[in-house]
Structures are given as C-alpha cells and as structure tokens.
C-alpha cells in the first residue's frame with residue numbers, strides 16, 4: 467500500500483529466474499485473482515504450516531516430481547501412498563501425510579502466475595547467453611543487450627512519479643541462439659546537448675563504426691514521441707546514444 471502511494475513499483479521487461487523464485491507465493495502481486503481461493507483452502511494450511519512454503523521457488527521444487535524432466539518420467543506415482551524418494555523425504559521432514567495432494571496444490575498455485583512470473587516456462591534469460599563472460603578490453607564497455615533484470619529482489623523496485631502508468635505483464639522473448647562465436651562490433655557512441663538547460667536546448671547523438679560505414683548515424687532527439695514531450699537535455703542525449 468505504501469508502495470502504491472509513493473509510486474514504487476516492480477517493473478522490468480523480464481526478471482531472472484532467481485528473482486522469480488524469490489517472490490512470495492502467497493499474495494503474489496501478479497498472480498491471477500483465483501489464487502485467493504487456493505490460498506484459503508484447507509490443503510493450503512498444510513503447505514503453510516507443515517511445508518512452511520513461502521516462495522515461488524519452494525512451490526516449484528515441491529511440485530517438481532509431478533513433471534517429467536527431459537522426457538524422463540519421475541518415479542513419483544500420483545497418489546498419497548506413493549513411496550518415491552521425494553514423498554518419503556516429504557513425510558519425514560514435514561510430517562505431511564499426503565505429499566501428492568500438496569504437490570498438486572503447489573502446482574495449482576504456480577499455475578496462477580502469468581508466464582512472465584512463472585520460473586517453469588521459457589524466459590528471455592534463456593536466450594541471452596552469458597553476458598558476464600564476454601571478454602572485454604580495457605576502457606571498452608559492452609552494450610548490455612539483455613532484457614532481463616538480474617541481481618536479486620531489491621533490484622526490481624522502481625520509483626515512478628507517474629502513478630497512472632500500468633506496467634505490462636507481457637513477456638518479450640527474442641529467440642536468438644547465443645553461441646560461442648558471438649560477433650562483437652566495436653562502436654563509439656556519444657550524446658550531447660547544445661544550449662543545455664535553456665529553452666533553445668537541442669539534444670542529439672552520434673554512432674560511429676568506421677569511416678564511411680553505412681551504419682554511422684547522427685541523430686536528433688525528437689521533440690516528442692506520440693503525445694509525450696521529450697526534454698532536450700544532456701541526460702536525454704546520453705540515453706539516446
């Protein structure tokens with residue numbers, strides 16, 4: 467509630483699985499409203515009290531024996547008498563007497579999550595390669611092409627002054643296979659603003675590959691995009707670059 471008042475929101479095009487898994491499963495902000503009925507059901511009591519289920523990741527782990535991995539069926543049998551390793555461990559550790567039922571309930575909870583928030587489905591992260599391992603030279607920065615927000619739960623909160631904007635829950639997946647021979651291009655970019663801070667300010671940016679390269683550009687920051695007026699400033703110029 468405090469978040470709503472001050473315009474603190476969770477926003478990003480995509481989040482890494484570690485973040486998705488750290489989200490609380492009960493009262494998950496982006497879950498389908500039908501999660502409330504599941505939350506209040508009797509079977510959820512066992513998930514809370516005996517399994518001490520709190521996060522999306524814990525729900526994913528609990529429900530894991532229900533899905534076949536890489537075409538290999540798990541040894542779990544879909545009934546509460548099942549004696550597979552997972553069920554045996556659950557009975558010992560949690561004293562739950564109906565592990566199968568609790569696995570199914572866990573899966574139902576996860577099924578209320580939109581794909582963007584569901585760690586079980588394909589995420590942009592799956593196509594983004596290992597950005598941190600790309601070798602870089604001194605003084606060289608590599609353009610961060612990733613859509614995925616990384617770095618943990620605290621990274622996902624953004625403060626917005628415009629309270630009426632609703633973040634999108636759509637997933638954007640660019641299915642580009644990242645292989646080991648990524649072609650890196652060296653590009654110089656810079657932005658600048660003439661008469662910065664004045665009414666006559668004019669912002670622009672330049673992109674330079676090599677001499678006479680057709681990809682070289684000089685760009686002027688437009689005055690507006692649709693109905694949104696853009697401020698001509700140094701910061702805007704650097705962002706454009």
Ligand SMILES: [Zn+2]
Nearest residue numbers: 512562563564
């Ligand atoms: Zn129980």
Ligand SMILES: [Zn+2]
Nearest residue numbers: 542548550553
């Ligand atoms: Zn089992």
Ligand SMILES: [Zn+2]
Nearest residue numbers: 512562564568
């Ligand atoms: Zn249980």
